[in-house]
Amino acid sequence: MFGYIIRRAVSGILVLLATSVAVFALFFYGPSNPALAYCPETRCTPERLANITESLGLDRPVLEQYGGYMKGIVAGNDFEAGAISIPCDAPCLGVSFKLRVDVADYLLARFPATLSLAVGGVAIAVTLGTALGIFASRVRGTLADKLIVGSSLVINAVPYYLVALLAFLYLISEWGIFPQSGYVSPFTAGPISWAAGLLLPWLVIGITSSTQYARFSRGSMIESMNEDYVRTARAKGLSDRMVTLKHALRSAVVPVVTIMGLEFAALLAGTIFTERIFDIQGIGKTALDAIGTKDLPIIAATVLIAAAFVVTANIVVDIIYSLLDPRVRLS
Amino acid sequence: MGIQPTELVVSNTDEPEVKSQDVAGRSPTQIALDRLRHDKIAMVCLAVVAVFVLIAIFAPLLTDLFGVELEGGDPVTDTKADSFPAIGPPDYGFTWEAPLGLEPRTGNDLLAEWFYGARTSLGVATFATVAATLMGIVIGLVAGFARGWLDRVIAFVIDIFLSLPFILVALALAPIIVSRFGAQPERLEFVQLCALLFVLSVFGWMTLARLIRGEVLSLREREFVQAARVIGVPTRSILFKELLPNLVAPIVVSISLGLPAFVTAEAGLAFLGIGVVGIPSWGQTVNRAVEFFSTYPLFLYAPVVGICLLVIALNLLGDAVRDAFDPKTRR
Amino acid sequence: MRLKKPAVALATAALMTLAACGGGSGTGTDPGSENTGTIEGGNAGSGKNPDAQAPAEVPEDATEGGTFTVLTVNVPSTLDPTQAYYTDSTAILSDLVTRSLTQYAYVDGEMVLIPDMATDLGRPNEDNTEWTFTLREGLKYEDGTDVKAEDVAYAIKRSFAIEELPDGPTYQTTFFLDGDKYKGPFQDGTDYAGVEVNGNDITIKMRRPFTDMDYYASFPAFTAIPEAKDNPATYGRHPLATGPYKFADYKPGTSLTLVKNEFWDPETDPGRIQMVDGWEFKFGQDSAKLENVIINDTGEAQTTLTYDNVTASGYRSIQEDPDRLVTGTSPCTFMWFLDMTKITDINVRKAIGYAYPYRAAWKAAGEIEGVTRVPGTSILPPGTAGRVEYDPLGIKGVNTDPEKSKELLQEAGAMGYEIKFLFASDDALSVQAKDQLVNGLEAGGFKATPIASTLETIRTDRTDYDSPINVRSSGWCSDWPSGGSWFPAQWSGDLVGLEGMPNPSNFKVAEMDALQDKILDTMTPEEAAAAWGEFDKKMQTEYYPAVVTGYSGTAMIHGSKVGGMENDNVRGMPTFQRMYITE
Numbered sequence A: 001m002f003g004y005i006i007r008r009a010v011s012g013i014l015v016l017l018a019t020s021v022a023v024f025a026l027f028f029y030g031p032s033n034p035a036l037a038y039c040p041e042t043r044c045t046p047e048r049l050a051n052i053t054e055s056l057g058l059d060r061p062v063l064e065q066y067g068g069y070m071k072g073i074v075a076g077n078d079f080e081a082g083a084i085s086i087p088c089d090a091p092c093l094g095v096s097f098k099l100r101v102d103v104a105d106y107l108l109a110r111f112p113a114t115l116s117l118a119v120g121g122v123a124i125a126v127t128l129g130t131a132l133g134i135f136a137s138r139v140r141g142t143l144a145d146k147l148i149v150g151s152s153l154v155i156n157a158v159p160y161y162l163v164a165l166l167a168f169l170y171l172i173s174e175w176g177i178f179p180q181s182g183y184v185s186p187f188t189a190g191p192i193s194w195a196a197g198l199l200l201p202w203l204v205i206g207i208t209s210s211t212q213y214a215r216f217s218r219g220s221m222i223e224s225m226n227e228d229y230v231r232t233a234r235a236k237g238l239s240d241r242m243v244t245l246k247h248a249l250r251s252a253v254v255p256v257v258t259i260m261g262l263e264f265a266a267l268l269a270g271t272i273f274t275e276r277i278f279d280i281q282g283i284g285k286t287a288l289d290a291i292g293t294k295d296l297p298i299i300a301a302t303v304l305i306a307a308a309f310v311v312t313a314n315i316v317v318d319i320i321y322s323l324l325d326p327r328v329r330l331s
Numbered sequence B: 001m002g003i004q005p006t007e008l009v010v011s012n013t014d015e016p017e018v019k020s021q022d023v024a025g026r027s028p029t030q031i032a033l034d035r036l037r038h039d040k041i042a043m044v045c046l047a048v049v050a051v052f053v054l055i056a057i058f059a060p061l062l063t064d065l066f067g068v069e070l071e072g073g074d075p076v077t078d079t080k081a082d083s084f085p086a087i088g089p090p091d092y093g094f095t096w097e098a099p100l101g102l103e104p105r106t107g108n109d110l111l112a113e114w115f116y117g118a119r120t121s122l123g124v125a126t127f128a129t130v131a132a133t134l135m136g137i138v139i140g141l142v143a144g145f146a147r148g149w150l151d152r153v154i155a156f157v158i159d160i161f162l163s164l165p166f167i168l169v170a171l172a173l174a175p176i177i178v179s180r181f182g183a184q185p186e187r188l189e190f191v192q193l194c195a196l197l198f199v200l201s202v203f204g205w206m207t208l209a210r211l212i213r214g215e216v217l218s219l220r221e222r223e224f225v226q227a228a229r230v231i232g233v234p235t236r237s238i239l240f241k242e243l244l245p246n247l248v249a250p251i252v253v254s255i256s257l258g259l260p261a262f263v264t265a266e267a268g269l270a271f272l273g274i275g276v277v278g279i280p281s282w283g284q285t286v287n288r289a290v291e292f293f294s295t296y297p298l299f300l301y302a303p304v305v306g307i308c309l310l311v312i313a314l315n316l317l318g319d320a321v322r323d324a325f326d327p328k329t330r331r
Numbered sequence C: 001m002r003l004k005k006p007a008v009a010l011a012t013a014a015l016m017t018l019a020a021c022g023g024g025s026g027t028g029t030d031p032g033s034e035n036t037g038t039i040e041g042g043n044a045g046s047g048k049n050p051d052a053q054a055p056a057e058v059p060e061d062a063t064e065g066g067t068f069t070v071l072t073v074n075v076p077s078t079l080d081p082t083q084a085y086y087t088d089s090t091a092i093l094s095d096l097v098t099r100s101l102t103q104y105a106y107v108d109g110e111m112v113l114i115p116d117m118a119t120d121l122g123r124p125n126e127d128n129t130e131w132t133f134t135l136r137e138g139l140k141y142e143d144g145t146d147v148k149a150e151d152v153a154y155a156i157k158r159s160f161a162i163e164e165l166p167d168g169p170t171y172q173t174t175f176f177l178d179g180d181k182y183k184g185p186f187q188d189g190t191d192y193a194g195v196e197v198n199g200n201d202i203t204i205k206m207r208r209p210f211t212d213m214d215y216y217a218s219f220p221a222f223t224a225i226p227e228a229k230d231n232p233a234t235y236g237r238h239p240l241a242t243g244p245y246k247f248a249d250y251k252p253g254t255s256l257t258l259v260k261n262e263f264w265d266p267e268t269d270p271g272r273i274q275m276v277d278g279w280e281f282k283f284g285q286d287s288a289k290l291e292n293v294i295i296n297d298t299g300e301a302q303t304t305l306t307y308d309n310v311t312a313s314g315y316r317s318i319q320e321d322p323d324r325l326v327t328g329t330s331p332c333t334f335m336w337f338l339d340m341t342k343i344t345d346i347n348v349r350k351a352i353g354y355a356y357p358y359r360a361a362w363k364a365a366g367e368i369e370g371v372t373r374v375p376g377t378s379i380l381p382p383g384t385a386g387r388v389e390y391d392p393l394g395i396k397g398v399n400t401d402p403e404k405s406k407e408l409l410q411e412a413g414a415m416g417y418e419i420k421f422l423f424a425s426d427d428a429l430s431v432q433a434k435d436q437l438v439n440g441l442e443a444g445g446f447k448a449t450p451i452a453s454t455l456e457t458i459r460t461d462r463t464d465y466d467s468p469i470n471v472r473s474s475g476w477c478s479d480w481p482s483g484g485s486w487f488p489a490q491w492s493g494d495l496v497g498l499e500g501m502p503n504p505s506n507f508k509v510a511e512m513d514a515l516q517d518k519i520l521d522t523m524t525p526e527e528a529a530a531a532w533g534e535f536d537k538k539m540q541t542e543y544y545p546a547v548v549t550g551y552s553g554t555a556m557i558h559g560s561k562v563g564g565m566e567n568d569n570v571r572g573m574p575t576f577q578r579m580y581i582t583e
Helices: A002-029 A034-038 A046-055 A062-075 A103-138 A143-157 A160-174 A191-225 A228-235 A240-278 A283-293 A296-324 B007-013 B028-037 B040-057 B059-065 B110-145 B149-163 B166-181 B185-202 B206-219 B223-230 B235-271 B282-292 B297-325 C087-097 C149-158 C171-175 C287-296 C299-303 C312-320 C346-355 C358-364 C402-412 C428-443 C458-462 C510-522 C525-542
Strands: A079-081 A084-086 C067-071 C102-107 C110-115 C130-134 C195-198 C201-205 C245-251 C255-260 C278-282 C304-306 C325-338 C418-424 C447-453 C471-477 C546-557 C580-582
Touching: A002 A062, A002 A296, A002 B149, A002 B166, A034 A046, A046 A079, A103 A143, A103 A191, A103 A240, A103 A283, A103 A296, A143 A191, A143 B297, A160 A191, A160 A240, A160 B282, A160 B297, A160 C287, A191 A240, A228 A240, A240 A283, A240 A296, A240 B166, A283 A296, A283 B166, A296 B149, A296 B166, B028 B235, B028 B297, B040 B059, B040 B110, B040 B297, B059 B110, B110 B149, B110 B185, B110 B206, B110 B235, B110 B282, B110 B297, B149 B206, B166 B185, B166 B235, B185 B235, B206 B235, B223 B235, B235 B282, B235 B297, B282 B297, B282 C287, B282 C312, B282 C428, C067 C287, C067 C299, C087 C245, C087 C255, C149 C195, C149 C201, C245 C278, C287 C299, C287 C304, C287 C312, C287 C546, C299 C304, C304 C546, C312 C546, C325 C346, C346 C402, C346 C428, C358 C428, C358 C546, C418 C428, C418 C458, C418 C471, C428 C447, C447 C458, C458 C471, C471 C546, C510 C525
Parallel strands: C067 C278, C067 C304, C418 C447
Antiparallel strands: A079 A084, C102 C110, C130 C201, C195 C201, C245 C255, C255 C278, C325 C471, C325 C546
């Protein structure tokens, strides 16, 4: 087990290193010249540009620059561009071209919004999805079951961003059923306004991604209800409820974990749309804005962070998976 | 939103196998097609898809038929002083001159835009599906058949691609491609289209590759492959002549689930502001129409309905195809 | 001054981003020639009232308390007073946070220059080479310490540090003593001969006459910054407040929260009031959403406002409640600069003016005629002293005439003349406008070749002499309302060939250059004002180096309880300094 975790962690780090190379390539082939971003618009003479290019180290070999970037992440790296000096502590992900701030600090300030969004959405998706799935498996073959299965297929088929867009336009803009506030900090504005502002995005994420959980937990419930150990439990005279809760449920949770892992990347992508549509200033919206303004350090940092999350999530899911299902051997 | 259909991977955790009575003398593909023919929902979806395909193919003919013109608006005569259309909705009733109304600001006809939007949508999705499928097949075959380092390298590359946030990378990558190769203004549209197709294809092959690799791993130990090897059939022939025919089912399923994913992705990227300038796209229309939601809703509805209908029909059809080809699943 | 759309505002910025005033490096020209008299009236900020008395009058319907929420698509790139040059950051800083030597106040529909931290509008010596400002008594920073004249002197020295603090206004390097040599306190120390402090008096010495110092002293750069508290890299995160509000929380790119500054004394300030408890600025918002919030006007939205121009859809929705729409002008002219070195035939140039599809291009770019874009024909915008109304083509700046264009082209033997211009391929509105320009030019007998650029690179592409284009879409805004801040800065032959292409038309005509010299060297400010108006007319009538494509208009919406919001026609921003919440 321990060895497995180590191996997975090493391969995860290798993947991230490769990602960082790809991300760093953005600076070279990117649509923006970093030196130009620091050159005063009205007085950018070629000499000044050359001076800034030199102080940014853009004239050095690629490998050396990549080394500098990686060193910044580990040890921090004060940023020099011409006469401008901006402190950037470890982990230094660069300094924003447009805002001249430490990217790591900047993203950290926007992280709570994304985290709130993702955690709330997944929580709703998992509870709603497994509850519906278990319910459907219990009433298998009835109209209710067919309704759940059918509607989950249809909901699953609609592009997520259109659901979010229409929900926003109607339920917030037009009818005002949900508040407009978007994300507010639970610590300064209070948990109630925090939850109120995020309620609709949560519901949209929750309902659209609950379909997967519903389908697969239903499937595995049906499967496990036919297993010998469940039959044994029943034969012992355990109530239906107890059987479902104590024995069958455990196996129903396994696909939930699998899907959580698989859906994680999709969830991150969905966050970009959610934040764009509901105007929540989280990491996704930041990345989108940065792409609009060609702010390379922010784009690079968000790509790297997202990749780190996906890699970590996959490892964590695999480990949980092995803990939940004794049949899965890690090797 | 991602373009990796999660259903592909975990389909075997669905309901337990139900014994189907095999009729002698029919190939699995024939059986699947037969099943599909009896699926009413699938047939309805197929009809819907067929209609969209016809619209896409005959877009120029249809615009002539309705007497409308693509991007033929004159802002001065076709829109009023406040930029709203001078004929048709939202200020005047329905008119055959512009059945779906005119676009505010430019006065372009929205029906023509809708027809050509279908064309872009299906065209891009088809191309990307074909390209991604080919990549998936080739890489999967190679990885499965090559032992050792090549397999491991491919697995690593797949890991990297799966951990990269698709939307962010697509949004960051497309402008780079355009700026690198779009020097001549007359080739701009073409380069933008290529960038879009490239980005979509390059992020769409991983799941199929993994799936095929897995299948190949199990098939390669089977007798017919061993036999072919013993008699000295070259590896290439074994791959494409012996193995490929056995992989029809996963490939067909991957294509049928890939199409809606690419339609969704294309429109989603266009909505976020990436895509082909000058070529109509539903996603771009949605993006421009959002601000007119309260004053001119039809502007928004047309492309939304287009995307929804097409994606739902394609998705449900894809589900049906998967179920038909996978004997383990049953509705 | 620059428009409030530095980065994100995709709207028209792409096609028509204005050049920053101040132009290229060390132009050595004299944009100053404005009278330093008293109120003239009728002009955008050209009125002056050195005797304005503190405290500022509080309107009758104003109530105390409440918080304003300001939503905007834009993201101010910096809030460092020295660097602030875009209209949004200068308005936020000058109206609410950092006081300068002088300021603008809204009086009966006009912006009037009045004293701020200084007791008057400054006292120039006879030949305008020395200006003395006297600091008021009782000025305090937000931490309760006294504002000293040395701090103002330090702020002035700091404004020379254009390498450490780039993108700010740079008139000081042109006009102030040793402006070409002194590089600011971070490189050259605080020994600078151009500023002298004597008690409460601050004396600025010039290296050439500078008549508009009183206007210039209203920029946030002329605030007070205590040297001990300054770190050029971080001061902009929390500039010390001298005005009625101070920074409570600033997340760059996201939000700015201002709260009351207890140490601001209304008895020292003739221009600002402090009725609301605070301000909450939210940057980088979605335009459709923020308009919707304000138009729906429920709850908190009643005290919400925006300084973005309203969209076509929002303009229609707000018609039901027109009191919540504030319209006005800002002193900017948009132009299509015709490259005189490439398009040498005046008939061809005039033909472009006839063929230009004014209305179509505006609409396609999302402008509303008469609201956010005002047709015009003179280069000087309304409100400039001495401005002359004229119409060289007789089409009032809107009535496109393709037939006349063809006629002129025929005459010049240049049918099918190729016009090459830039557009931003990553901005939908810019692309739409480009399509209309192509249609219009082709209808007028031209061959149109749009060249793709991007929002980011269009400025550098445009100012590149080697760009394969022969027209340049840009514009100019007044830093202060005098013709002298227009022509020497953009239309002087001396500028041709300089870095940054300050003269976008490459307009170099000996006769006109001589006329400029005559105005600058021999005329009194009053004569000069009228002469600039005539210069404008003569240049456009006889040479037609630019197609005037209208003046910028302002149309901002606000909630129903927002009081005192008018258009600051110097900046095209709300008059933050006098705003309050109504009952």
